[in-house]
Amino acid sequence: MFITFEGLDFCGKSTQVKLLSDFLEKQNKKVNLIREPGGTLISEKIREILLDKKNSGMFEDCELLLFASARAQLVREVILPKLKNNEYVISDRFHDSSFAYQGFGRGIPVQFINDLMKFVISEAVPDITFFIDIPLEVISERKKAIAALELDRIENTKGDFYKKVREGYLYLADTEKRFVTIDGTKSISEIHEIIQNKVLSI
DSSP: OEEEEEOSTTSSHHHHHHHHHHHHHHTTOOEEEEESSOSSHHHHHHHHHHHOGGGTTOOHHHHHHHHHHHHHHHIIIIIHHHHHTTOEEEEESOHHHIIIIIIIITOOOHHHHHHHHHHHHTTOOOSEEEEEEOOHHHHHHHHHTSOGGGOOTTTTOOTTHHHHHHHHHHHHHHHOTTEEEEETTSOHHHHHHHHHHHHHHO
């Protein structure tokens, strides 16, 4: 099964990714935990470029294509081989992030992104996507709790960027049947229980 987690930065999805992975491993499942961008030697190198604050002059189209390149390598090197071996793959972000962040957030035409992602992900379509949704004010509070020096290039984006990104995710949640929207203001244990029960029911 291919399971992806989506949401705004600081929504708590990375915590839930780890909890689900631990739960499935206790069920004696073979689990592969990956993150985006990253997950392979080449993809991790691209991640460094994408998130480095020194690259503040990066154009939107360059950002999109770098994400696509890292994802294409991850799909072919890790995701598809593991799925063909009947293993679980759990990804902290996947192609929906490009739709929300580079499409709605950066303003790149979403149809172009959709066409590009069809090529990039090939047969690697998630079986289920958990979208952990939290209000923008909660994002701001959590962001303030982190020292500015620790924020990466994308997390440092100003203006109404995150408002637009959330709108993108909400659109996907309304149109994609594989999306499961979860209230991110619930406790960590409550969110994990919802996710756990949903995965077991499939």
